[in-house]
Amino acid sequence: MKKLTRADYNGYKESLKEIEKIRQSSKRPSLCMHVCCAPCSIWPLEFLKDFDVTIYYTNSNIYPSEEYWRRLNELKAFLKDHHPEVKLIVSDYDNETYTQKISLFKDEPEKGRRCIMCYGLRMNEAYQYAHDHHFDYFTTVMTISRQKDSKVLNHIGMQLSSKFPNTKYFISDFKKADGNVKGNRIASELGMYRQDYCGCIYSYNQRHSTE
Numbered sequence: 001m002k003k004l005t006r007a008d009y010n011g012y013k014e015s016l017k018e019i020e021k022i023r024q025s026s027k028r029p030s031l032c033m034h035v036c037c038a039p040c041s042i043w044p045l046e047f048l049k050d051f052d053v054t055i056y057y058t059n060s061n062i063y064p065s066e067e068y069w070r071r072l073n074e075l076k077a078f079l080k081d082h083h084p085e086v087k088l089i090v091s092d093y094d095n096e097t098y099t100q101k102i103s104l105f106k107d108e109p110e111k112g113r114r115c116i117m118c119y120g121l122r123m124n125e126a127y128q129y130a131h132d133h134h135f136d137y138f139t140t141v142m143t144i145s146r147q148k149d150s151k152v153l154n155h156i157g158m159q160l161s162s163k164f165p166n167t168k169y170f171i172s173d174f175k176k177a178d179g180n181v182k183g184n185r186i187a188s189e190l191g192m193y194r195q196d197y198c199g200c201i202y203s204y205n206q207r208h209s210t211e
């Protein structure tokens with residue numbers, strides 16, 4: 001198989017091709033999806049209706065702890081009301097250790113090396129779970145975000161897939177074809193809580209220093 005690199009594929013087209021292949025087969029695959037918050041999960045859950053989806057919530061990046069629980073509780077309420085078929089797995093929350101790790105790049109701007117490390121840490125843990133529990137696919141909702149480069153996220157996912165060969169990485173670009181707009185519209189209609197900063201203490205401080 002031709003090795004995919006950052007530059008030579010379109011995440012949205014790849015996702016459509018994969019779904020088309022699945023529709024032509026008789027199998028309904030399992031997919032483990034890393035989710036960071038409820039609003040970001042809305043459109044990906046619609047898009048992935050051909051899969052049996054399990055959500056893996058690993059987001060020790062989120063500061064402060066009240067915010068972590070608020071995002072998690074919003075996700076639980078959304079799933080209960082709109083996707084009771086989706087199973088939710090929640091990993092341990094340890095913001096102190098996590099912040100120590102990413103503090104190496106604390107002065108980097110958003111989308112810089114701190115963020116790349118942060119995507120990789122969370123995707124690695126969730127992908128490990130998917131692999132250990134024999135899921136057919138793994139993906140992350142983070143490609144829905146306009147603040148995140150889908151090519152970087154997909155590059156990380158493809159690199160991790162060589163470590164977890166039995167679980168295929170589902171390449172995505174959920175923000176495309178107005179995915180981001182549709183998700184935001186539904187979140188507004190549902191009156192869902194939507195945070196105004198990405199998650200870590202550095203993004204929190206940055207957001208609140210400009211108020």
Ligand code: SF4
Pocket residue numbers: 061062102110111114115116118119198199200201202203
């Ligand atoms: S800004 Fe967001 S992606 Fe970047 S390090 Fe902070 S929490 Fe992680």
